[in-house]
Amino acid sequence: MFDKATFIDEAAIYAALEEGKRAVSRDAVETIIKKASAAHGLTLPEVAILLNVHDPELVEEIYKCARGIKQRIYGRRLVLFAPLYVSDYCINNCVYCGYGQGHKFPRRKLTMQEIKNETLVLLNMGHKRLAMEAGEDPENCPIDYVLDAIEAVYSVETKNANIRRINVNIAATTVENFKKLKAAEIGTYILFQETYHRETYAKMHPRGPKSDYDWHTTAFDRSNAAEIDDNGAGVLFGLYDHKFEVLALMQHAEHLEAEFNCGPHTISVPRIRPAGGINLESFPHIVSDDEFKKLIAIIRMAVPYTGMIISTREDAHLRNECLELGISQLSGGSCTGVGGYCEENAKGVRQPTQFKVNDERPLDQVMYDIAEAGHLPSFCTACYRNGRTGDRFMEYAKSGKIQDLCQPNALLTLKEYLTDFASPQTKELGEKVIAEHLAQIHNDKLRKVTEDRLKEIEAGKRDLYY
Numbered sequence: 001m002f003d004k005a006t007f008i009d010e011a012a013i014y015a016a017l018e019e020g021k022r023a024v025s026r027d028a029v030e031t032i033i034k035k036a037s038a039a040h041g042l043t044l045p046e047v048a049i050l051l052n053v054h055d056p057e058l059v060e061e062i063y064k065c066a067r068g069i070k071q072r073i074y075g076r077r078l079v080l081f082a083p084l085y086v087s088d089y090c091i092n093n094c095v096y097c098g099y100g101q102g103h104k105f106p107r108r109k110l111t112m113q114e115i116k117n118e119t120l121v122l123l124n125m126g127h128k129r130l131a132m133e134a135g136e137d138p139e140n141c142p143i144d145y146v147l148d149a150i151e152a153v154y155s156v157e158t159k160n161a162n163i164r165r166i167n168v169n170i171a172a173t174t175v176e177n178f179k180k181l182k183a184a185e186i187g188t189y190i191l192f193q194e195t196y197h198r199e200t201y202a203k204m205h206p207r208g209p210k211s212d213y214d215w216h217t218t219a220f221d222r223s224n225a226a227e228i229d230d231n232g233a234g235v236l237f238g239l240y241d242h243k244f245e246v247l248a249l250m251q252h253a254e255h256l257e258a259e260f261n262c263g264p265h266t267i268s269v270p271r272i273r274p275a276g277g278i279n280l281e282s283f284p285h286i287v288s289d290d291e292f293k294k295l296i297a298i299i300r301m302a303v304p305y306t307g308m309i310i311s312t313r314e315d316a317h318l319r320n321e322c323l324e325l326g327i328s329q330l331s332g333g334s335c336t337g338v339g340g341y342c343e344e345n346a347k348g349v350r351q352p353t354q355f356k357v358n359d360e361r362p363l364d365q366v367m368y369d370i371a372e373a374g375h376l377p378s379f380c381t382a383c384y385r386n387g388r389t390g391d392r393f394m395e396y397a398k399s400g401k402i403q404d405l406c407q408p409n410a411l412l413t414l415k416e417y418l419t420d421f422a423s424p425q426t427k428e429l430g431e432k433v434i435a436e437h438l439a440q441i442h443n444d445k446l447r448k449v450t451e452d453r454l455k456e457i458e459a460g461k462r463d464l465y466y
Helices: 010-023 026-036 044-051 056-074 112-125 143-154 175-183 198-204 213-217 219-225 242-260 289-302 316-323 340-345 363-372 390-399 402-420 424-438 444-458
Strands: 077-087 129-134 165-169 231-234 266-268 307-310 329-331 376-378
Touching (some): 077 112, 077 363, 077 402, 289 316, 376 402, 402 444
Parallel strands (some): 077 329
């Protein structure tokens, strides 16, 4: 097992970026785009060339290729989820985070009943998938607290609904603790690297256990050793040069493929955002909207099989644009404060948040908007519960066969949402979306079974999936 993150080779990244500047040309870029369109991925030097493209016509070709890959592997399906913050106690002092130890505010962790109350609010929105979030504090938020919180969420049911899968975003931990998370039936273990650049990482994490670059960066090696084979990677764009970060993400993905035959299940693309005590003027590597869209498209081309996640850090307009460039998962109706859903519901005073939310649309509006744009909203969790995780999921994703399962499952979860939670306006539009996408299931038998299950949902059955 790795205890040093030697798979992140900064010299190789810088060399690739320099060569990318020199080698970028229309012919080279068009050759790479043609290769990428087969959805088999790209090499580090090829990604470096794409990152150095500035010609608007070639950028549009990159966008076109990314759209095609997303359509080929995931179709128009988009999976929705919500974050659930259970504790803001943290002993780290990350420069970019509103929960850093240096920020003085009344810390809070939810009781099990409060967690159930938050879960109830999310269920009544229509959510089925959560990402549990907690700061790092072994005394106030130990692993046993996280395990109890997971159990509390799974115990809540209402309106024929329950949370079917919890992804967990907590600090890098031991193999023993990862085994406990596995036994608690989590979905994906999520951990953002923040920055892969060692010097910048040290500056951004001046003290606390997160300051150990190697311990943090090798967390997925330990989670895989504990048989958690769905892992979610990501960086916080804006801490260092985004071109470097994209290539480092590629190196990390290649390492996981080589060691475990399974790259990251998801890659998230958060950008640094204002939070309590944080001034963006202190960060010289802020990523523009145009560069942000381009890096999303390039990641989709480079790692075509991975799910790509965008959060409510971005505003509604930009999120809608990015959905066309490779994003396959997004949060909706989100709150980034501990206890925030109940307080928002009661119109109370919000707890301090980890970062500023820029898309404050309620879930129903998000559902309507993405359906109106031609996408298929989904709350599907079927792969987790059918054992299609890790390399088994990758086999389906890389071959494109995942669509044969995802399309029907997305339709069934959308039907549940429309029946139980949607506004009249969203329900009317959603039924049209179901009819349109049902007709796109080319297998007659599968389409007929899906039609029958849609009728069963109308009659009151829930949680039907392939």
